[in-house]
Amino acid sequence: MKLISLFFTALLAENIVLTKFLGLCPLLGNSRREENAYKMGLMVVFTVVLSSLISYFFYYQILVPTNTTHLRTLVFIFTIASIVGSLEILIKRYMPSLYKSMGLYIPLITTNCAVLGVSILVIDNALSLVETLVYALGSSMGFLLVIYVFSTLRAKMENAPILEGFRGTPIALITLGIMALLFTRYGL
């Protein structure tokens, strides 16, 4: 029951994008087309789950016993970079069409602060291994949910009668604000 609650909290009430404002850059940059948005979301799910589990292992098996926990940010960043690089090699080899459509956005997952954020939040909240897996899944699927919903809204906004000064990023940020209000309502 606690794990289910943790999953839905991470997914909705404490959505990593809408309550902690992590991962806004890829959200705004890669949500113009629905197809690219969900592909980016799926890649983030894969990266977040894998990186948080590996970071968890490195932290508790190597950094804590050797009393070098101050190196955790470096270890987490390099872990994420290695995973994203491997992901890019795999996509380039087995899904060339996806590689062509995503291009430079794949290595930019390394700089997605939501990925590093989940790894650090897992350690700060002293979660167990199973809780880490559930929290990473919930958070990353929360990112996927938000980026997909946001991309569909942006597609509708393309043809909506919006004042000239609000077109583009301003209306996107206002929409995100309203979405944040709706999502955090689940936590009340």
Added chain:
Amino acid sequence: MMGYVLVVALFLLATLVFKKSRGCTQCRGCDKKHD
């Protein structure tokens, strides 16, 4: 000490993986061939 070794090892791994995935470091995802 192990922590520092881990950082260096991960740095080398990340560099190697990125070099392998992107090939030419001047490339920004274009299809042109570089020397």
